[in-house]
Amino acid sequence: MHITTASPFEAWASFYVIVGSSAGAMTGLQFVVMTLIAQTRPGRSRGQAVSAFGTPNVVHFCAALLVASILAVPWSTLRPAGLAIAGSGLLGVFYSVIVIRRARRQDEYQPVFEDWLWHTILPVLAYSALFVAGAVLAGKPAGALLVMGAAALLLVFIGIHNAWDTVMYLMVSQRMPEPKEAPRGASDAGRASTPELGPGLHPTAQHEQADQASHDR
Numbered sequence: 001m002h003i004t005t006a007s008p009f010e011a012w013a014s015f016y017v018i019v020g021s022s023a024g025a026m027t028g029l030q031f032v033v034m035t036l037i038a039q040t041r042p043g044r045s046r047g048q049a050v051s052a053f054g055t056p057n058v059v060h061f062c063a064a065l066l067v068a069s070i071l072a073v074p075w076s077t078l079r080p081a082g083l084a085i086a087g088s089g090l091l092g093v094f095y096s097v098i099v100i101r102r103a104r105r106q107d108e109y110q111p112v113f114e115d116w117l118w119h120t121i122l123p124v125l126a127y128s129a130l131f132v133a134g135a136v137l138a139g140k141p142a143g144a145l146l147v148m149g150a151a152a153l154l155l156v157f158i159g160i161h162n163a164w165d166t167v168m169y170l171m172v173s174q175r176m177p178e179p180k181e182a183p184r185g186a187s188d189a190g191r192a193s194t195p196e197l198g199p200g201l202h203p204t205a206q207h208e209q210a211d212q213a214s215h216d217r
Helices: 010-039 047-053 055-072 078-105 113-135 141-175 184-193 203-216
Strands: none
Touching: 010 055, 010 141, 047 055, 047 078, 047 113, 055 078, 055 113, 055 141, 078 113, 078 141, 113 141
16 A cells, blocks of 8 residues: 655745745835836936845745745655755855845945845844755755745845835925025125125124215315
């Protein structure tokens, strides 16, 4: 009699359906955020800031979707699945290093600690956890699957937080008026029509000095 053993992935099937579908939906939300960025002050160059704080969100959502898809494949053994997850985590770590370099080079926005935490530190932790969990999946499937689930969910939360943070930043920046320079002709005309005053003298003081000079004569 042939006995089939249940795959350890089956217990996580519903979880990864939720995570994968949420990551796919949030990817569409990020496209909306990118549209808002393009429409807000389009004259300014935002390429470096978008590469550091906008594009990584799409990568995080896609990474969570990729993890859910890999673990939904009916693998015959755990080793290929572990290698696929470990490879994805390693690529994520490399990409996070690139994001850190972009965030340090860009000069359009000055990040604070919360930005470094959500845009650089937490993604590195999530991708590193995927790499380690994938490497030990064949030997310790129970613990590895738990770590994979936590890392995938963390990537979704990172993307949601960063997308919302970007929207709030755009809303605040739109309400702040930009300084406008006065036309050169108007400023020159104003200076020409305004009599030059002596250092530290009010117009009334100058008038009194003129009266005193005529009286002395």
